[in-house]
Amino acid sequence: VDVSDREKLVDLMEPLHAADIADLLEQINAYDRMRLIRLYDKEFDGEILSELDESIREDVIGILKPEVLADAVRELDSDDVVDLLEDLDDSQHEAILDALEDSDRVAVEQSLNFPEYSAGRLMQREVVMAPDHWNVGEAIDHLRSSEDLPEHFYHVVLVDPRLRPVGNVTLGKLMRSRRDVALKSITEEMFHIIPATRDEGDVAYAFNQYHLISAPVVDENDRLVGVITIDDAMAVLDEEHEEDIMRLAGVGEGSLSDRVIETTRQRFPWLAVNLVTAVLASLVIAQFEAAITQVVALAVLMPIVASMGGNAGTQSLTVAVRSLATKDLTGSNVWRVIRREVLVGLVNGLAFAVVMSIIGVLWFGSMQLGYVIGAAMVINLVVAGLAGTAIPVLLEKVGVDPALASGAFVTTVTDVVGFFAFLGLAVVVLL
């Protein structure tokens, strides 16, 4: 790029997969990125756009010449175009829709009518289907004569006269059966139909749970409108995990290529919530100022109790959030899980109570201080197990994403309980 040698660049990029080129574009800085795209120009592939992170996709589209963009977009399947359009502003939106052929344009616009993050957005409109009264020979002849098949497909979807899907036939079975065999007789045992309005997270769950490869999508009249394939489901699964892990850490929607100011804005609210939490905990401490002035060791030891509780709470809450996401934690076992977490907190609490009592005695030479910190530890770890499980379950019940909000609540509980138990017991026992 530095010497602006276009041919050499094209040679170098030739063997790379679109996903790798996209990664490359994400990792270099904005100026190099612009120069590279200008130089690469006509070779720019539609798939690179699909693979790019949203945060820089808009920039890249702005840099591309309109005719290069049009070429690039026309190569894509309808689901990839929909994915592209979701994140663009209106003028770019129009530019891309204009580049499409009429039939593709209608398909894309229909998909955009489905709610965001729904199966309707995820599916591709290109479906290979056959009437359910056909036999193998008819299906094969139909496939051979079709011009416009999707690049990859794994099933032929059987539909009844009203276009409702009734079964899936794998290509393997189709190929190995005699021409006069009825398609109906060789459908797959596992057949899962997805409503277009279903949330994409639930779609990914179904693919993972039932080992689906592709599944037909139907509209509100049960008519076939598209198909979702496992690679799309895998991408969603990946995104959902990313979201969970980021939300648990209070990072929101960020990505590595965001600017400082965006990242700051994304993280600020989480830190603000934490500040409120921390101030609440401080208010508890403030009630015990007199005690701290008398026994300054209390100030030294109190963060230990709160910190251990916070960690144990995070452990319980992470297990609960994950189990809720994978639907392993349900109404039928929630009490057993809570009981287990509380018992785990109790056992670990007792173990650390012993350790801390010893530290208390050795460090400050006070048996009673040891007892106090030990007892506070047990209390806080039991509460951590209880809150760490119950809070995410309750949040899920009232429709709030537990990954998003549990952390702040659980930490508040363990901080407040930790400081209160330790300082409160200290006042009773020591003063």
Place this chain on the structure above:
Amino acid sequence: VDVSDREKLVDLMEPLHAADIADLLEQINAYDRMRLIRLYDKEFDGEILSELDESIREDVIGILKPEVLADAVRELDSDDVVDLLEDLDDSQHEAILDALEDSDRVAVEQSLNFPEYSAGRLMQREVVMAPDHWNVGEAIDHLRSSEDLPEHFYHVVLVDPRLRPVGNVTLGKLMRSRRDVALKSITEEMFHIIPATRDEGDVAYAFNQYHLISAPVVDENDRLVGVITIDDAMAVLDEEHEEDIMRLAGVGEGSLSDRVIETTRQRFPWLAVNLVTAVLASLVIAQFEAAITQVVALAVLMPIVASMGGNAGTQSLTVAVRSLATKDLTGSNVWRVIRREVLVGLVNGLAFAVVMSIIGVLWFGSMQLGYVIGAAMVINLVVAGLAGTAIPVLLEKVGVDPALASGAFVTTVTDVVGFFAFLGLAVVVLL
């Protein structure tokens, strides 16, 4: 189950997918599980075993009658049998191997020779292959006459005379091409060969990055030994995410169906590490006992600074750990990312410094206390951004899983720096 009505049970379970039955078995308690399995008996399907969580799989295998177990295992593909065997003790191991037919047994034993978590363990041995000089007609005839094809396959792998894979032909292309077309001329553009020793995490990454559907696996002589399909890769991706999220929270390998004592043991070491961290922070506080006795407000406010730093550090570290896992954070952009995180810390630090100064003034009526806590906040949030990114990157460099160990290090840094900056500045400014 309660009335031991076997026929009704079988009727009820009939429409359920093996994965759902496995989930059901995981969610009920051990006694009900035993009764249900005894009652279900001969209907017990091999796939249920595959879907079960490791922690209760061993129990379930112990409950099954040997002949039911043998039937169940014989239905499975080789990769599922390998997956089963990995977690069993020796006597159960033998029982399952004995149940297999000789050829399957050899295949399974060969797979077990590959290292754990390698592509060799993940692959299935059943491959559909064709010599690279065949044409479409020969391949189709071969497929039609083969008895023992895998249940699902998506590609025919072309191999040279030495059994080295040279290309993939999709079933769709095969079906649509004329019989006299050479297979070589219709291979896929994207062809990714996986060495049997490659780590399964890298395999899942390749599937996700390059949108693979299936990929051939080769031994050290580049000869085809098996094939990995996208559903296996999706399962690995799911597991790896689970591992990352659990390790970040310090939960280890646990699962919901573990017993209290196992869970306690898994979590104990993480809490122990946290205790050391917390004690280190307390040692810092202990240096300032005199100051705290004079200005007890310091004890009240100091957890706020540490807590904000800990949260900001966790944010940075989660982004770093995720980016390392997805290979978005590399040597080429590590400095830019660190600079960004530090700047984000600085900006958020300044914002919260203002907020905290106001709180300090309003609450304790001291301008200087406000300045001190504000300055400490800025210092700690900048350090959090730096440590939160640099520590995972360094751990990855020295070969330690950053998800596993970063948390403890980063929290130690933010706690120590937080207390030290706040109390140290307080001594200088206030006393």
